[in-house]
Amino acid sequence: MIAQRLRDTRGRVRPYLVLALGIALIAAVVLPVIALGSSRVPQPVAFNHLKHTQDLGLGCEFCHPYARTRAHSGLPDVTTCSMCHTSPQGTSAEAARVTELITAGDLLRFNKLFRMPDHVFYTHRRHVAIAELSCETCHGDIAHTERPPVRALVKVDMDFCLDCHRKQGATLDCNACHR
């Protein structure tokens, strides 16, 4: 069918149609890769949230210590991991790799999944400590993930913020959150 359409009535190939088809095919393959690939957030180790929060019973604030007091909740670094992982823990290959990295002096810098635009005033303190929201409200079920998500589990945009602000009766004033 397509092969027929690529030829005109006299059986000659229509070059512009071939070109258009080619561009469409390339776009269909390349664009999703660019769109999805560029937003993937890499992490130094494949951290298992499920293991730490459920099997070991650690709270979120063990590794994200400033969730109730500061703007940014904080990410764990090598000092937090070193509390246990200086000697091999468990049987997983990744845990063994953590011990190796710590021994080699790696700083284990984890990367932020969420990036607020710079014109937004956001602090964890006023959402976690003052408004008493649970972490899942914005972070989804990250505590039960076995591998680090490559992007945020919940899409936090202005609609998401305003939706919650309306339900909670919080401020809807532009100046309250924009700067």
Place this chain on the structure above:
Amino acid sequence: MTRWGMVIDLDRCTGCAACEVACKSENNIATVPPHQAEMGRVMSWMRVLAHTVGDFPDTHLEFYPRPCMHCDNPPCIKVCPVRATYIDPEGIVGQIYPRCIGCRYCANACPFTVKYFNWYGPEWSDSERQHLNPDVSPRTKGVIEKCSFCHHRLQRAREQARAENRDVREEDYQPACAEICPTRAIVFGDLDNPTHHVAELKEDPRAMRIMEDLGTQPKVYYLRARR
């Protein structure tokens, strides 16, 4: 009801322009290149206007530090087609940069000429980049910017007050210009709260507002003995 406002005592003002510098530094205001400056595109949310009075040799200079007047009846918000500029419940006239489409209607509507258009995106040298204030977003090319009464400081003050379960106090929230003024000529606070200094000062017999007859109800008062 809170109504943030400012009283500037012209009899105390020495025209040192510390307020201008503090404002530029606090609010990441871009420096424009010389050829742009010649076209009158200098941005200065707080500007000390100098006015010569009298005939030579009997002259003196009068200084008018001029921030945004944060009018109670602002002409700028009436012309904004996208509600990028609006007056918030506490009387601060806000400018929401990502929403601004750069039509410049507000800049033309403002009788105090306090609205500045970004003809180009800001260019920071490496040394400038290091001391940008992270609490204030840099504006992009094609949007209007203006004095915000340093409302990013109010955001922090409000949060602190909420955490301590109390109201925002006068000293919690002061804009950069009021904070820096060496002669305390600039006083800032809630005009409707009798415990705030500004509420008392605005009733001073020396108090006046500029272009009061336009009916925009500015919330910046000036004190001047000499008429």
